Amino acid sequence: MNAPRHRSILLATASAAVLALSLTGCQDGSDADSATQTASATAEAAKGQATGTTAPAGSAASNGSTAGGSTGTAGGGDSDTASATTPVCAAGDVGITAATQDGPPYTHLVLTAKNTSGHSCRLTGFPHIQFLESHKEDVPAVAKSKPGTPVVLGAGEPAYALVKLSDGGTDEENEPVSAFSVMLDGDSTVIAVTAPGSGGVAVDPAKALTGYWTPELRNGADDF
Numbered sequence: 001m002n003a004p005r006h007r008s009i010l011l012a013t014a015s016a017a018v019l020a021l022s023l024t025g026c027q028d029g030s031d032a033d034s035a036t037q038t039a040s041a042t043a044e045a046a047k048g049q050a051t052g053t054t055a056p057a058g059s060a061a062s063n064g065s066t067a068g069g070s071t072g073t074a075g076g077g078d079s080d081t082a083s084a085t086t087p088v089c090a091a092g093d094v095g096i097t098a099a100t101q102d103g104p105p106y107t108h109l110v111l112t113a114k115n116t117s118g119h120s121c122r123l124t125g126f127p128h129i130q131f132l133e134s135h136k137e138d139v140p141a142v143a144k145s146k147p148g149t150p151v152v153l154g155a156g157e158p159a160y161a162l163v164k165l166s167d168g169g170t171d172e173e174n175e176p177v178s179a180f181s182v183m184l185d186g187d188s189t190v191i192a193v194t195a196p197g198s199g200g201v202a203v204d205p206a207k208a209l210t211g212y213w214t215p216e217l218r219n220g221a222d223d224f
Contacts, residue, residue, distance in 0.1 A: 083150040086122045091189035093117035094153075096127075096182055098163075100196050105168035109201065110217060111161040111182070111193070115153035123151045123159045125185035126212040131177050135205045139163070142224045145211035153215075160217040164224050166204035174202040 094113045101108040111127055126146075129139040151159050166174050178200035182191045195201045209224045 083122055083152045086120050086150075086152050088186055089113075089115065089117075089121035089123045089153065089184060091184055091187050091191050093121050094123070094184070096191050096193050098193050098196055100201070101162070105166075106197075106201055107165055107168045109163040109165060109196070111163055112158050113153075113161070113213065114158045115155055118155050120152060120154050123153055123184070123213045126210050127161050127163075128183040128185070129163065129180060129208075129210055131180045131203045131208060132175060132205060139208045139210045141210050141212060145214070145218070145224075147212060147214045151213050151215050157215075159213045159215055161213050162211040162218070162224075164207065164209040165201055166207050173204045173206060175205070176200050177203045 093115060095116050096111060096113050098109050098111055100106040101110050113123060113127075115121060126141040130136060131139065145162070153159055176199065177195050179192055179194050182193050183189065184191075211218075211224070
């Protein structure tokens with residue numbers, strides 16, 4: 001805006017203020033104060049238009065939303081989706097060992113699958129176990145032991161599976177096992193696992209059960 005127009009707006013503003021004050025001369029004091037405040041507000045508004053200033057923060061004009069503004073936040077990554085892109089662990093990616101759980105009678109084993117691949121992999125399902133040559137069926141899995149989230153193992157990290165061997169005690173159905181086979185989900189490679197103890201373990205094929213692979217050994221959580 002050029003200088004002459006600026007001065008014209010200011011003069012018009014001043015004239016409006018004087019006129020407002022003169023009209024209130026015959027009114028009572030409260031009306032005069034109100035008119036004075038109105039004239040001042042009018043002058044300030046006109047001054048703002050002349051100088052190009054914006055309405056002060058907190059005013060109705062400044063409280064409107066800006067064009068293209070957004071109050072939402074970007075959504076976080078889906079952990080399930082991220083883990084789904086991790087390759088499934090193959091037999092060559094893990095080393096599996098067995099240890100007895102608790103004291104005698106040794107009714108349960110703990111299988112530990114340690115990621116030896118040097119990269120992350122996803123361990124799915126449960127170990128497919130066959131204890132005896134005379135029983136070719138896989139040991140049944142206990143559904144309630146399935147973890148709620150995928151088991152992703154970083155390099156060097158372990159996962160565990162609890163395995164029931166028998167109900168304990170002396171039973172003619174129990175058979176000695178010094179080594180057994182394990183296969184992973186999606187891989188037909190047979191992994192030979194040595195049973196713990198010098199004499200191996202006693203297995204009742206009719207009572208054997210296995211849990212799912214979990215990132216932590218859930219002591220007492222799987223009642224089987």
